[in-house]
Every structure is written in C-alpha cells, then in structure tokens.
Amino acid sequence: MNIEHIWQEYKYQLERFLQRKVSNPSDVEELLQEILLKTHQQLGTVNQANSLKSWLFAIANNTIIDFYRKQKHLEPFDEEMTVFNESATDLKKALAPCLSPFINALDEQSSQLLRDIELGDSSQKDYAENHNIAYSTLKSRLQRSRGELKKLFEQCCTFELDKHGNIVEFIEKSNNCNKC
Structure with a gap:
C-alpha cells in the first residue's frame, strides 16, 4: 500500500465527508492535509487492505473531533x-x-x-x-x-x-x- 494510491482513491470521499461536518472550506482543506499527514505517519499500523477505508474514516472522524475541541477552547463566550x-x-x-x-x-x-x-x-x-x-x-x-x-x-x-x-x-x- 502506498500513500499516493490511497490518497488518489479516497481523497474525494474524505473531502465530501469533511464538507458535511465542517462548514468553512479553508478548515476542510486544513483538516484534509492533517488527515493526509496522519495517514502517512500511521500507514504501517493498518493490518488488512480491506479495513483501509474504515481506518481512514476513523482518522478523519477523530481529526474532526479534535478540531472542534480546539475550537471550543479557543473561542470566547458567544x-x-x-x-x-x-x-x-x-x-x-x-x-x-x-x-x-x-x-x-x-x-x-x-x-x-x-x-x-x-x-x-x-x-x-x-x-x-x-x-x-x-x-x-x-x-x-x-x-x-x-x-x-x-x-x-x-x-x-x-x-x-x-x-x-x-x-x-x-x-x-x-x-x-x-x-x-
């Protein structure tokens, strides 16, 4: 499994997933880059190719959760x-x-x-x-x-x-x- 092939196959799906969860397009791009980095760093931990998609979306979901946690701590009372x-x-x-x-x-x-x-x-x-x-x-x-x-x-x-x-x-x- 190489990162280029994986990213080519799943980037669009991940981007659509992010767009449904995050409204700001620049945040979507930033999160997509963060997911790419995490995927590259952790690619060796995937055991089977058939679990790759669920693994990628788990990374995406966790990245979104972290994003909103950071937002919650950064934003003043609204x-x-x-x-x-x-x-x-x-x-x-x-x-x-x-x-x-x-x-x-x-x-x-x-x-x-x-x-x-x-x-x-x-x-x-x-x-x-x-x-x-x-x-x-x-x-x-x-x-x-x-x-x-x-x-x-x-x-x-x-x-x-x-x-x-x-x-x-x-x-x-x-x-x-x-x-x-």
Whole structure:
C-alpha cells in the first residue's frame, strides 16, 4: 500500500465527508492535509487492505473531533449561542404538547416503541432484551417508527432545520391538523 494510491482513491470521499461536518472550506482543506499527514505517519499500523477505508474514516472522524475541541477552547463566550439555545428550548416546549397525540396516532407497536425509548427511560438494548427482539431488528423498527412520526408532523407543519438537523423554526401548514 502506498500513500499516493490511497490518497488518489479516497481523497474525494474524505473531502465530501469533511464538507458535511465542517462548514468553512479553508478548515476542510486544513483538516484534509492533517488527515493526509496522519495517514502517512500511521500507514504501517493498518493490518488488512480491506479495513483501509474504515481506518481512514476513523482518522478523519477523530481529526474532526479534535478540531472542534480546539475550537471550543479557543473561542470566547458567544452570547448569540446562548440566545439560540434559549430559542431551541422554547421550540421544544412549544412542540412538546404535540408529541403525544402524534405518537398515539401511530400503530400500537410504533407508538409503544417511541414512548418507551424516546420518551421513557428505556435504552434500545434494554428494550430489545426485555421484549426478546434482536437488537438490529429493534433499531430498524425504531427508525421506521421515527419516519412515520416525521411524516405525521410534516403533514401539519413545515420545519426549518439547522445543519445539525435541529428544529430552528416551525410553521403550521393549516388547520388540517387537529393533534395539537
């Protein structure tokens, strides 16, 4: 395995991965160079060629984590972030009364699953063990249930999300929705 071949094959994928996680293009370039350097330095630690891609993306992920840790320690207190967090809390409070009627509108299995895992204290692994369900099956059911819940919400409201998928704003579409 040589570094030129590896970089030629995976550079574009790594760059796209970084662009989804980091908004500033110059930071993306800097992180890409850092990943190249780490790859070159640690290439001898890869045991098998078939684990190369996951190894590279693990390096990329750790580099991103380190990047944000450095940012957190370097940046002074940002008052705007406090305002954003307060408005996010207000949005959650405004949507909270709507959650139960939407969950209740789902089929019983999906409804119970979301109540126990999303609203309750049950972890996914505990739920799977207590209900004799394979963990992978539970994860699939949970994803499907979340998708169904999302469809119900989207029938009633339009949501504006930030780059992390958090709700920033919501607007009721019409009086078609009688759940809230």
